[in-house]
Amino acid sequence: MAAEIKPAPGVNQDKFSSNRKPILLHKLEGCNDDINDACIIPGVEGVISICDDRTVRIWLKRDSGQYWISVCSDMGANVTAMTYCANNRHLFAGLENGTIKEFVVESDFNRMTLVREYAAAHTGRVTGLIFSEEDEWIISIGRDKVFQYHSTENGKRIGCWLTEAWYTALQYDHASKYAFTGDYSGQIQMFHLQNPSCTLVTTLKTHTGSIRSLAWDSDKQLLFSGSFDQSIIVWDIGGRQGTAYELQGHHNKVTALCYTSTERLLFSGGEDGVIVCWDMAANRKETAKWIESNICQACSRPFFWNIKSMIDQRQLGLRQHHCRYCGQALCANCSSQRIPIPSMGFEFEVRVCDACHVQLKAANQTPLASFHDAKHSIVSMDLDVSKKRLLTVGQDRVIKIWDVTALLQ
Template identity: 55%
Template sequence: MAAEIKPATQTNDRFCTTKKPVLLSKLEGCSDEINAAALIPGEDGVISVSDDKTVRVWLKRDSGQYWPSICQCMPSGATSVYYTVETRQLFIGQENGTVSEFSLASDFNRMMPVREYLAHQARVTDIIFAITCEWILSVGRDKVFSYNCTQTGRNIGVFNAESWCTSLLSHIGNLNRLAVKVWALNSLGRFDAQSKHAFVGDYSGQITMLKLDNNGPSVITTLKGHSGSIRSLTWDVARQMLFSGSFDHNIIVWDIGGQQGNAYELGGHHTLHYSDSTKQLISAGEDAVIVFWDMIHPRQETPVWGESDLCQLCNKPFFWNIRAMMDQRQLGIRQHHCRYCGKAICEKCSQGRLSIPSMGFEFAVRVCDPCHNALKDKERPSLATFHDAKHCILSMDVDETSKKLVTVGQDRVIKIWDISALL
């Protein structure tokens, strides 16, 4: 299990770096929770959706401040957003289950309604638009994955999951090998426009791989991973690696292309973006920290935690092992686990603490005494940089061309960052 990332402390030099995100602007004024925000590529603009039923298009003015050029009221809370820069198509998911399509004017001062898709019967949690297929894909709290044709408005097919579908992410790449050997995640969906595969995850921690065509979806396989629902999913095109961020405070890197069943853990966020150009994974979460993970260097798999009624080093009984406690005539002790080897150990046999960056543990974690002795003199350079965002992050979006990052906070504030020093 990976450790949860904790907020910055004055004594931890992991946060002391000369390369930092630069805060460019704050967007304030929303009266309710902001659910998502998307940067407008090629423009100094942001599109946000909120529970106050508004869709806002923020543009940078001559003063340097961002002000809404559009404030469109929807029939119900606006829960998700997807913008296609090539065609200026804007898709908005709503609390009532409707997906609304708009066309943005070239000056971003008007949004014209195009079509409404009655895709769900409950809150739309995420949407993507596959421009090459002209399909709008969506997931919702009605436990349904649905996709519709934007040319005709016709519903092509649906898939019923076992629990809430919580998010969806798209990518255009080659996922053909995934049909042979697949691992997956839980609360996200992902779509590949060339092979027409989608990953649909749900609240229970299960993800289903679907093959989509004009006759509807067909199930390829189902996969399980995290112990909590997944918030986001992203993809490394070159190495065919899947990244999942979950509310169980784990990021898992699934080596899909390797077809060996390998999975690597990074400690602790649920909102992700992968930069293909720099081979960095950007993560953020409710601890108000933005992390840039170096994914070029090789990673080690985290061990499976051992199960034992006795400490696997000193053989003292754990507190539930009544018979051994009576035989040894001593009180039972609490069980711990070494993060490096996975052995079940006691407190006395795990006095040392070490960071293990290759396993995703950038901060000191519990290791058993033999592993501590083996690792303490080895070089363990950090493979991530940590930055204080000063607000709890619910979602984010990255425009790699302009090297900007937008974060949405629990404080109902949108922050725009310049990350050119890091990308």
């Protein structure tokens, strides 16, 4: 039975006032341990999930309209990462012990057969997997701080890279053979994959928290990164100018990102239990660079570390703040105004100076994102544009399937 989800008590009601809402269609329950990931099976009314109870499960929708488990396969260790290819029905499962297992799923989705085991792939938890059918590569990352890719033709490792922090997120552009990795320190690395080796192209550093999720727009060559610092950054990789846009709409860790290039919409989910739908076709401005100064750039009063000016002016130093629109260094009195700046990704009110407040108040402040209560803290998401379905995995060990037709219009 479909249900329209309304905001939970205590949340910002204004942000959930959109007439276009996702509709909850199904809840998949019954897992007694944490669900680490799940995906919608293309072309089938089904879902594949992985769990800390060491199982891979295939759920199929029955004539009753309910989802029931058709396959529940024990992997021998906690299943921590997965990727599924619909074209050849190959499923890869990454385990807590570092092993990667490759399966082929039968056409009726009632059985899966082990094809190959990459037993020495990693020495720690596998945190991300992507299968490149064109290249016949399985690309993987893990808590052993290793990024690598194996040939699925012969099972041999082709190339690898060792970094200084756990790898936590992975994306791949099949056309250019560029791979993107996010790590626990907040850095993003860009690799060019070749046979027999990979090359580090660049490192992106802006996030102040761990990278939890990455999404890729192959048309515009934009990389989206979601972090524990509660922010999303849009990196213009194709422009080669180092342009980065910031999206601020979550009040807790951003844990999942899904992008559709046809509608140019980005879906983000977080531990705040909110699904945000971002309009990426809108004209957006790059995040302002913060200016550092020893004095307030509006009233010239010194900041607390400027001892000389404090003595000269015979007054206590002030704390430094910044206007989110122009980036000027200001004291609290000169940056007391608050206003949302949707064009810069700030959907909630942020600190601005008096001059910018006047300018922004006269400008168009129409929101460029819509907010929806998922009713559970989100672990991961999957989007099937053809079905207009969004899947969310929650910390409550429940999988939810949403009809997002209204959001994709």
